[in-house]
Amino acid sequence: xxxxxxxxxxxxxxxxxxxxxxxxxxxxxxxxxxxxxxxxxxxxxxxxxxxxxxxxxxxxxxxxxxxxxxxxxxxxxxxxxxxxx
Numbered sequence: 001x002x003x004x005x006x007x008x009x010x011x012x013x014x015x016x017x018x019x020x021x022x023x024x025x026x027x028x029x030x031x032x033x034x035x036x037x038x039x040x041x042x043x044x045x046x047x048x049x050x051x052x053x054x055x056x057x058x059x060x061x062x063x064x065x066x067x068x069x070x071x072x073x074x075x076x077x078x079x080x081x082x083x084x085x
Contacts, residue, residue, distance in 0.1 A: 027035075
């Protein structure tokens with residue numbers, strides 16, 4: 001069956017996608033601001049945290065925190081298990 005006569009006809013023969021009006025190639029101010037903010041967020045999100053720079057200081061602080069928690073736990077255990085008068 002011949003469908004060429006049933007298809008929509010274009011008077012110029014140029015496809016519609018090639019007849020788009022020319023667009024302005026410049027980026028708007030709002031788009032540029034959004035791009036700058038996005039770039040800054042990407043840079044900020046991929047920065048190396050301070051933890052990676054000073055592992056020894058972090059390890060020392062963690063050991064001190066664990067020691068304090070163990071000491072508090074021991075004190076509360078003794079206080080709860082002590083005989084009451």
